Amino acid sequence: MTATAAEGASPGAAARRRINPTVARYLSAFRTPKGGVGAGILLVLILAALLAPVLFPGGYDQQSSRALVGPSAQHIFGLDEFGRDIFVRSVYGLRIDLTLILTAVPVSAALGTLLGLTGVFSERLGAGVQRVLDVIIGFPGLVLGVCLVAILGPGWFALFLTIFISGLPSAGRYARSAWLGQQGREYVLAAKVLGVTRRQLLTRHVLPNAMDACVVNAAVWMVVGVYIEAGLSIVGLGIQPPTPSLGVLLNNSLRFMTLSPTYAIGPALLLVLLAVAFSLLSDAFNEAVNRR
Structure with missing residues (x-):
């Protein structure tokens, strides 16, 4: 009876053992x-x-033919100045925001982490990279976006670069902090004595210890990316009409606040929901890695 129960439980236990502990920790979030x-x-x-x-x-x-009509059963967010359904435009605007955030932030986090770990190969190179990242920190996201728009013109690519470049310093600093915290550990010193290459040292020891902070940081930057897109589009420097984004819709609504006060409610609601979702996930990831 006991043997049968043990045999029945073994496939599940084996499956759990096959899951990487780091992945299992993130999934627990x-x-x-x-x-x-x-x-x-x-x-x-x-x-x-x-x-x-x-x-x-x-x-x-x-x-x-109708314009600036308030919310109704047929048009839950109402109609804009051209009689277009604001709910439909808001949902299509979500596509722009999500493609921006879900591409720019992961790429920025990955490259920033690699830049932060250049100190593994050369301390001079690592220190030089950090000085470059310090310069980027001196430009807030919106200011950097204005500069990029002035060079490239408004649009999706300028927003992508703004979110991408703005996220590099924080990812790089977390990764470098992980390296500086690990390089004096006994197991790292022992690995060096045994002739472990720098590449193996990076992939086996340093990078796994940097992953937790980098994942949490990436989730936080998802929230920042939402507001960067909204902020630049609200002032007319992001996505350009008639292509909708949540920031574009908020920008359009500002001109008609007295005629249609409910114009901004729908896009603002989706923007807040998007930011809240990423914020909750960042908190969940932070709690998961701190339980380790």
Whole structure:
């Protein structure tokens, strides 16, 4: 009976053993209340953005004779100045925001981490890279975005570069901090004595210890990316009409606040939900790695 139970439990136990401990720790974040709620909100928003062409085959630019009509059962966010459905445009705008954030932030986190770990190969190179990252820190995201827009012109690529470059310093600093904290450890010194190469030292010891901070930092920068896109688009330096983004819709609504006070509610609600989802996930990841 005991042997049978042990045999029955062995496949599940073996499956659990096959999961990398680091991956299992990150997955545990989704089992917490914050992680579950954040992941649920984000999943709904992603599905809505992906299915927008299916749900609204007419597209986001369909106009009607009515303008600046408030929310109703047929148009839950109301109609804009050209009679276009604000809810439809908001859902399509989510596509722009999500593609920006889910591409720029991971690429920035990966490259920033690698730049922060250049000290593994050369202390001079690592210190030089940190000075360059310090210069980038001197430019707040919105100021950097204005400079890039002045050079490249407004649009998706300028926003991508703004979020990408703004996120490099924090990822680089966390990675360098992990390296500086590990290089004096006994097991790292022993590995050097045994002739372990710098590449092996990086992949086996330093990078795994830097991953926790970098993952949490990336989740935080998802929130920052949301506000960078919104901030630049609100002042007309981001996505350009008629292409919708949440920032563009908020920018348009400012001109009609007296005529249609509810114009901004829908886009602002989706923007807040997107920021809250990433914020909850960053908290969940932070709690998961701190339980280690």
